[in-house]
Amino acid sequence: MATATLTPTNTRTSDPSKKTMRALYKHHAGEGLKFDPAREKPVPGPRDVLIKVSKVGICGTDRHIWEWDDWAAGRIPVGIVTGHEFVGVIEAVGNAVTRYKPGLRVSAEGHITAGVDYNSRTGNAHIASDTRILGIDRDGVFADYVIVPEENVWPVHPKIPDKVAAVLDPLGNAVHTVMAAGVSAKSVLITGTGIIGLMAVTVAKAAGAGRIFATDMNPARRELAKKLGATEVFDPRNSSWISDVKKSCRNEGVDVLLEMSGSTAAYDQGFSALRNGGTAALLGIPAKPPLFNITQHVVFKGATVLGINGRRMFETWYQMEELLLSGKLELDEIITHEFPLEEFEKAFKTMISGEGIKVVMSVNG
Ligand SMILES: NC(=O)c1ccc[n+]([C@@H]2O[C@H](COP(=O)([O-])OP(=O)(O)OC[C@H]3O[C@@H](n4cnc5c(N)ncnc54)[C@H](O)[C@@H]3O)[C@@H](O)[C@H]2O)c1
Numbered sequence: 001m002a003t004a005t006l007t008p009t010n011t012r013t014s015d016p017s018k019k020t021m022r023a024l025y026k027h028h029a030g031e032g033l034k035f036d037p038a039r040e041k042p043v044p045g046p047r048d049v050l051i052k053v054s055k056v057g058i059c060g061t062d063r064h065i066w067e068w069d070d071w072a073a074g075r076i077p078v079g080i081v082t083g084h085e086f087v088g089v090i091e092a093v094g095n096a097v098t099r100y101k102p103g104l105r106v107s108a109e110g111h112i113t114a115g116v117d118y119n120s121r122t123g124n125a126h127i128a129s130d131t132r133i134l135g136i137d138r139d140g141v142f143a144d145y146v147i148v149p150e151e152n153v154w155p156v157h158p159k160i161p162d163k164v165a166a167v168l169d170p171l172g173n174a175v176h177t178v179m180a181a182g183v184s185a186k187s188v189l190i191t192g193t194g195i196i197g198l199m200a201v202t203v204a205k206a207a208g209a210g211r212i213f214a215t216d217m218n219p220a221r222r223e224l225a226k227k228l229g230a231t232e233v234f235d236p237r238n239s240s241w242i243s244d245v246k247k248s249c250r251n252e253g254v255d256v257l258l259e260m261s262g263s264t265a266a267y268d269q270g271f272s273a274l275r276n277g278g279t280a281a282l283l284g285i286p287a288k289p290p291l292f293n294i295t296q297h298v299v300f301k302g303a304t305v306l307g308i309n310g311r312r313m314f315e316t317w318y319q320m321e322e323l324l325l326s327g328k329l330e331l332d333e334i335i336t337h338e339f340p341l342e343e344f345e346k347a348f349k350t351m352i353s354g355e356g357i358k359v360v361m362s363v364n365g
């Protein structure tokens, strides 16, 4: 990993009286994003909040949109403002908004639901069938302003700095996965120590995991995983690590698998290292449906398999805040770079090349 390079904070800010704003949008069905210096500023509806964006995080999803892979081509409407990880300050609220006022520093849950389907009404809104996502289905946060419904707003605790508040979305993915699996006093294997996998290492440690094993091809990421609390790290290309880990876990395997790579090979290796009766929490999204031995890995193993989608609303957000305030999470070395919005090409290049891990852009501050 490159040493952290924090460029000076962007000094250009937006003028609230202006009817236009700066924005990065998907300008064509192909690679890249375009900077629009004068996109129409959105107007909040009665139950919406208008937020002036301070900082944003670049997610793997934004990379897919940038590269315009098959998933992006099938899902992303051309013309949309992208981005969903952010922190900002409320600038205006619709006339039916009751809880929030201008001036409050906030982030928001980017999965927006109408709150009326089965799962929304039974405490599982994170898997609602009518979910619409910021920066994917509606205009996102790579802009001076974004609009979200009041219900999705998350006031940010004053002790949480903007740089961290900008990445609550992926941190929430890590917290949701770790909490769903239940890691306390258990041996844990994390396959893939990218952005979310590294966050999961520090979260699992804070949540009282026993030994934490981790795999990744990238030596710098393995090294950082170790620094953040992984007991042992392995290069997955040499599969002998599986028998080593099993041996050290009573010859049976790890109690918990957290899949955070999206690689089919890692799915296979992870389940091979899981003990019979273990729990697998699966966050990684394989590019194609994986060829997977369900008989061996799930049925005979008696494994508990948890699909992890987004963040629980809003249980994960409360857990995340508590973990952050405990001072136990180490995120500084995961958030490696910061660029002004105008330098988005450099920011994406840093992320895509693997030189940076979590790359943040400053929009207004
Ligand atoms: N389910 C959800 O709600 C949700 C949300 C966000 C991201 N995701 C998915 O989670 C995964 C992780 O996201 P991220 O942002 O941390 O991505 P990332 O690209 O930063 O991390 C992936 C890591 O996996 C490593 N890797 C690749 N093949 C591997 C293998 N065979 N064994 C071990 N490691 C391997 C890579 O080197 C990389 O470091 C992705 O698949 C992403 O699409 C899911």
Ligand SMILES: [Zn+2]
Binding pocket: 059, 060, 061, 084, 085, 169, 170
């Ligand atoms: Zn994200």
